Amino acid sequence: MSVPVNMSERTPRLRAALTTVDAWFRRDAPAERLAALRMLVGGFATIYLTARVVHLVSFVDFPARNFTPVGVVSLLSAPLPAPLVIASVALSLILAPAFTLGWRFRITGPAFAAALLWVLSYRNSWGMVFHTENLLVLHVLVLGLTRSADAWSLDARRPAAPPPPGAHGWPVRLLVLVTLATYVLAGAAKLRLSGLSWVDSDLLRNYIAYDNLRKLELGDFHSPIGAALVAHGWLFPPLAATSLALELLAPIALVGPRLARAWALAAWAFHAGVLAVMAIFFPYPLFGFGFAPLFAVERLPLWRWLGLRGRDLPAPP
Amino acid sequence: MALDPGRAVYPWLLAAVMLALVLRPLARPAGADSFPFSSYPMFAFGRPSALTDVHHLVAFDAAGAGRPVPPKLVANDEVLQAEATLHRAVRGGRKTSAALCKQVAARLADDPAWADIVRLDLLSDRYDALVYFAGDTTPIRTKRRARCEVPRA
Numbered sequence: 001m002s003v004p005v006n007m008s009e010r011t012p013r014l015r016a017a018l019t020t021v022d023a024w025f026r027r028d029a030p031a032e033r034l035a036a037l038r039m040l041v042g043g044f045a046t047i048y049l050t051a052r053v054v055h056l057v058s059f060v061d062f063p064a065r066n067f068t069p070v071g072v073v074s075l076l077s078a079p080l081p082a083p084l085v086i087a088s089v090a091l092s093l094i095l096a097p098a099f100t101l102g103w104r105f106r107i108t109g110p111a112f113a114a115a116l117l118w119v120l121s122y123r124n125s126w127g128m129v130f131h132t133e134n135l136l137v138l139h140v141l142v143l144g145l146t147r148s149a150d151a152w153s154l155d156a157r158r159p160a161a162p163p164p165p166g167a168h169g170w171p172v173r174l175l176v177l178v179t180l181a182t183y184v185l186a187g188a189a190k191l192r193l194s195g196l197s198w199v200d201s202d203l204l205r206n207y208i209a210y211d212n213l214r215k216l217e218l219g220d221f222h223s224p225i226g227a228a229l230v231a232h233g234w235l236f237p238p239l240a241a242t243s244l245a246l247e248l249l250a251p252i253a254l255v256g257p258r259l260a261r262a263w264a265l266a267a268w269a270f271h272a273g274v275l276a277v278m279a280i281f282f283p284y285p286l287f288g289f290g291f292a293p294l295f296a297v298e299r300l301p302l303w304r305w306l307g308l309r310g311r312d313l314p315a316p317p
Numbered sequence: 318m319a320l321d322p323g324r325a326v327y328p329w330l331l332a333a334v335m336l337a338l339v340l341r342p343l344a345r346p347a348g349a350d351s352f353p354f355s356s357y358p359m360f361a362f363g364r365p366s367a368l369t370d371v372h373h374l375v376a377f378d379a380a381g382a383g384r385p386v387p388p389k390l391v392a393n394d395e396v397l398q399a400e401a402t403l404h405r406a407v408r409g410g411r412k413t414s415a416a417l418c419k420q421v422a423a424r425l426a427d428d429p430a431w432a433d434i435v436r437l438d439l440l441s442d443r444y445d446a447l448v449y450f451a452g453d454t455t456p457i458r459t460k461r462r463a464r465c466e467v468p469r470a
Contacts, residue, residue: 026328058393065413066405071352117353124352126392127401137353138339145331170328174335181339186357192347193361203363209446210369217371217442218403219385220396227450 029169031151032298032308035102037175038148040297041139042100044289045116048136049093056089056119062126070129071121085122092119099144102153113144136284138178139293146171152308175293176260180250183267187247198240205236211278226277239273246270253294264291367447372403372462374421376434386437390424391417407441407462414439414463422467431467439463 049056060082067079080088095112098104117140120133147167149155190198197203209230215222229235246266253263271285284290303309342349342356350358374386388399406417418439425431442456 022329025332055393055395062392062402065409066402070350071354121352126398127405128395128397129350129352129355130395130397131355131357131359134353134355134357138335142331142335164325170332174328174332177332178335178339181336182355182357185340185342185355186361188343189347189356189358189361190363193358194363198361198363201363201365202367203365204360206364206367206446207360207362209367209450210364213369213444213446213449214371214400215396217373217385217444218391218396218399219373219387220399230447230450 025173026166026170027173028166029172030298031147031163031168032303033296034143034146034148034168034171035150035152035156036297036300036303037139037172037292038102038143039100039152040289040292041136041143042096042112044284044287045112045136045140046093046096046100048133048283049089049096049116049119053089053093056123057086059123059126060085066126068127069125071124072117073121073125080122088115088119088122091115099140102149102155105149105153105155109144109146109149111144113141116140132280132282132284135179135182135290138182139175139290142171142174142178146174152303172293176253179290179293180253183247183250187244187250190244190247199244200237202233202236204240205230205233208236208277211280215279221279223275223277223279226279229277243270243273260294264294267291367445368457369444369446369449370441371444372400372407372439372441374403374418375438375440376425376431376467377436377438378433379435383438386421386425390421390428403439406439411463415465418463418465422465426468434467435469436464436466 059079062079064079067076069076079085092112092115095108095115098108099112117137120137124130124133147163148171150160150163150168194203208226212222212226212230246263250263250267253260268285268288268291271282274280274282275286282290338354341354342351345356348356348358348362350356374391375383376386377383388394388396391399392402393399402417406413418437422437425434425437439462441460441462443458444454444456
């Protein structure tokens with residue numbers, strides 16, 4: 001059977017396109033970059049879990065009727081007994097430093113990713129889904145399932161077979177893709193739920209006023225800046241348009257390192273703005289960890305200070 | 318084994334699975350949410366009107382002066398978790414609202430910072446949020462869902 005002419009013409013083009021995408025995705029990066037990301041993200045997760053331990057076990061006192069499981073916790077039909085909740089939080093706290101330091105990583109990498117996924121999904125299973133930890137969990141999942149402990153780790157001190165070529169570039173690409181996808185999703189949600197009226201009406205202004213009011217009346221911190229700004233309606237359409245554009249145009253960060261840095265800075269400013277006008281704190285991006293995959297983080301002075309040295313590191317992509 | 322991080326197929330397999338899971342919310346109804354694979358709808362609803370309903374617990378002293386009960390005494394240190402707990406209690410009706418009121422009153426009774434408090438009201442207040450921040454903080458409408466005394470030994 002002969003192949004149709006247009007098919008036979010398309011096949012080499014398709015193959016060439018796939019080869020280009022494959023080469024882009026699997027472009028190599030130094031093992032130290034992936035290792036630096038493991039230590040940064042793992043270090044953040046370790047501190048975050050430690051700081052939030054009281055909060056994470058507070059759910060043992062919640063009434064079972066409030067249990068609304070999400071994600072992997074949907075496997076449960078009722079809350080876990082208190083000792084199991086405490087044990088799961090304790091396990092994640094034990095695995096977090098092992099992940100960060102790259103100790104027995106083939107086991108502790110995936111195990112910590114699973115434990116963090118479970119513990120934070122459980123905390124989101126009480127009628128309120130938060131959005132401050134999603135990217136952290138996604139990053140830990142990617143890092144835990146890839147060869148991110150081949151350098152700058154306790155495992156790297158033991159002799160091991162050399163990694164296959166290109167083993168450390170694609171996980172960084174995947175971290176970047178996942179990061180950008182979350183912002184595109186947030187922009188898409190605004191268009192799907194509110195359309196362009198999210199930009200050209202009072203939706204954002206009303207939301208900021210509502211958010212600050214409920215915090216005040218619920219006896220929590222609110223943003224005096226946001227409370228003052230809601231009197232000036234003209235401010236909000238440009239703010240809404242800018243944040244929507246920032247989210248939907250996140251993929252421009254893939255074009256090159258300059259655009260990646262510019263986008264990361266703009267996204268950081270967006271989170272700083274959310275903190276300023278709504279007192280909502282997204283620690284992972286605000287401390288810069290959420291954007292770390294977009295940078296040559298193996299060049300941070302921190303690693304020299306810790307006594308870690310890379311091989312002859314190539315220039316950032 | 319395909320799941321060996323050293324195998325050539327593994328990068329594309331993991332990338333395909335991760336990206337499919339991350340982007341899956343696009344194929345679900347708008348506003349549907351989960352964790353960690355979220356559609357990030359938190360700010361997307363906006364609010365067509367400045368009218369705002371707030372369910373909250375207000376603590377009153379013997380002279381009748383009220384102050385809001387903070388989130389950590391309602392649920393935990395997260396204000397939105399406290400809001401979800403209050404919302405659920407109100408939605409559950411009088412019995413559930415009264416149960417939450419008594420539960421929080423017992424916590425207040427154990428806390429010396431609230432020694433002057435004699436009773437709690439679970440209130441649903443409606444405000445115009447823009448008017449509120451222009452200076453008029455009086456609710457447009459108030460509905461009391463539950464009232465309970467703070468148990469004192």
